[in-house]
Amino acid sequence: MTFVKILAQGAIALLVAVVTASAVQAANFEVKIDNFTFNAQQVTVKAGDTVTWINHDDIPHTVTSTIMAFRSKAMDTDDKFSFTFTTPGSYAYFCSLHPHMTGTIVVEAAGK
Amino acid sequence: MTVHDHDHDHGDGPTRRKVLECMTWAGTGVLWTISGGVPHSLGLVDEANAAEAKGLTFLQISDSHMGFDKPANPNAKGTLEEAIGRIKAIPKKPAFMIHTGDITHLSKVSEFDDADQIISQAKLDVHYVPGEHDIIDPEIKIYKERYSRGTKGSGYYSFDANGVHFLGLVNVANLKGGGMGSLGDEQLEWIEADLKGRSASTPIVVLAHIPLWTVYPQWGWGTEDSARALGYMKRFGSVTVLNGHIHQVMQKVEGNVTFHTARSTAFPQPAPGSAPSAGPMKVADDKLRTMLGTASVTFKRGDKQLAIIDTPLKS
Numbered sequence: 140m141t142f143v144k145i146l147a148q149g150a151i152a153l154l155v156a157v158v159t160a161s162a163v164q165a166a167n168f169e170v171k172i173d174n175f176t177f178n179a180q181q182v183t184v185k186a187g188d189t190v191t192w193i194n195h196d197d198i199p200h201t202v203t204s205t206i207m208a209f210r211s212k213a214m215d216t217d218d219k220f221s222f223t224f225t226t227p228g229s230y231a232y233f234c235s236l237h238p239h240m241t242g243t244i245v246v247e248a249a250g251k
Numbered sequence: 252m253t254v255h256d257h258d259h260d261h262g263d264g265p266t267r268r269k270v271l272e273c274m275t276w277a278g279t280g281v282l283w284t285i286s287g288g289v290p291h292s293l294g295l296v297d298e299a300n301a302a303e304a305k306g307l308t309f310l311q312i313s314d315s316h317m318g319f320d321k322p323a324n325p326n327a328k329g330t331l332e333e334a335i336g337r338i339k340a341i342p343k344k345p346a347f348m349i350h351t352g353d354i355t356h357l358s359k360v361s362e363f364d365d366a367d368q369i370i371s372q373a374k375l376d377v378h379y380v381p382g383e384h385d386i387i388d389p390e391i392k393i394y395k396e397r398y399s400r401g402t403k404g405s406g407y408y409s410f411d412a413n414g415v416h417f418l419g420l421v422n423v424a425n426l427k428g429g430g431m432g433s434l435g436d437e438q439l440e441w442i443e444a445d446l447k448g449r450s451a452s453t454p455i456v457v458l459a460h461i462p463l464w465t466v467y468p469q470w471g472w473g474t475e476d477s478a479r480a481l482g483y484m485k486r487f488g489s490v491t492v493l494n495g496h497i498h499q500v501m502q503k504v505e506g507n508v509t510f511h512t513a514r515s516t517a518f519p520q521p522a523p524g525s526a527p528s529a530g531p532m533k534v535a536d537d538k539l540r541t542m543l544g545t546a547s548v549t550f551k552r553g554d555k556q557l558a559i560i561d562t563p564l565k566s
Contacts, residue, residue, distance in 0.1 A: 175529060197530055232428070236383045240471075
């Protein structure tokens with residue numbers, strides 16, 4: 140293995156490490172709303188991550204935290220709502236129009 | 252009770268004859284009478300028979316969803332216009348109209364404007380209760396400004412007509428995660444106080460958007476604290492509960508209480524549990540109007556129960 144090759148591999152490894160690190164710092168998650176269901180119903184993220192809900196139903200829905208930590212407007216078909224979670228904890232939420240629709244976002248401390 | 256049950260499609264599409272059978276079946280109103288707590292169909296009636304009914308007659312429309320434009324009905328405005336057109340054509344003018352909620356789809360001012368413009372053509376007083384689609388704006392400002400004058404709390408009220416006592420209830424506000432429709436303590440206390448001192452022979456009619464009996468909890472089709480409200484009505488000889496929300500005709504009798512849900516004027520929804528969700532049901536274009544419609548309710552003095560006739564837009 141030549142010195143140049145080793146150097147190149149090192150650079151790639153460094154690049155991968157940087158990309159991974161930035162992903163850990165602020166990842167994006169998506170929750171789909173289909174057939175009056177939040178999918179996935181439970182999502183685990185790290186503090187600093189952003190969750191985006193997208194409504195695929197023909198009926199409007201909301202994303203409403205049970206402790207009012209976050210609350211979307213009514214989302215019509217294909218509308219999105221994003222929230223960045225900064226504080227670790229378990230966040231239960233529901234659709235305030237169809238309260239039998241429930242979900243949870245679990246937020247873990249960053250860097251774990 | 253839906254046309255869905257009569258669809259004997261075996262994959263090669265319904266034959267013309269089958270489609271006609273379905274239309275005949277769904278296209279005619281059914282007149283109900285009740286004796287000994289058991290509902291009996293008096294047979295199929297048409298609008299002419301309905302017009303001959305004597306006593307207090309009022310009309311129920313529901314779930315007009317102004318602003319809805321999805322495949323299940325791209326023209327919800329047009330079908331509401333048709334429904335109002337049919338109401339205008341009834342020979343004997345009803346005393347008034349009730350709207351059991353979801354006037355609009357997204358609580359937009361333009362949607363409320365469209366609804367008012369079309370419904371006012373019937374030239375009838377209208378008593379409204381809100382659906383969850385009417386109180387989407389954060390402060391529920393638009394619905395309250397337009398329809399809640401003189402009401403209590405979240406918009407509930409009562410009135411009397413021809414010796415019948417009507418309660419307009421709100422079971423779509425402040426809903427809790429994991430639950431169904433809810434009346435809340437404040438409204439329940441008001442119901443108790445409102446009924447106190449009234450003679451047990453006074454017929455009671457209750458309007459609310461979400462059914463006050465548990466139709467299908469998996470889809471949230473029920474009201475979690477309705478038992479307390481109905482408890483206050485136990486001593487009354489005749490209680491009729493008129494709901495919307497589920498976009499199909501359903502009826503249930505429990506002791507002195509008759510529960511009834513009306514069709515939507517906008518789009519049909521599936522029978523409980525018959526689809527992955529309660530979302531709008533897309534049916535063949537020529538079938539849509541057989542699954543939308545209005546209800547006419549007649550109360551005859553001396554009769555304990557009210558006669559309810561559901562009439563689809565197309566027969």
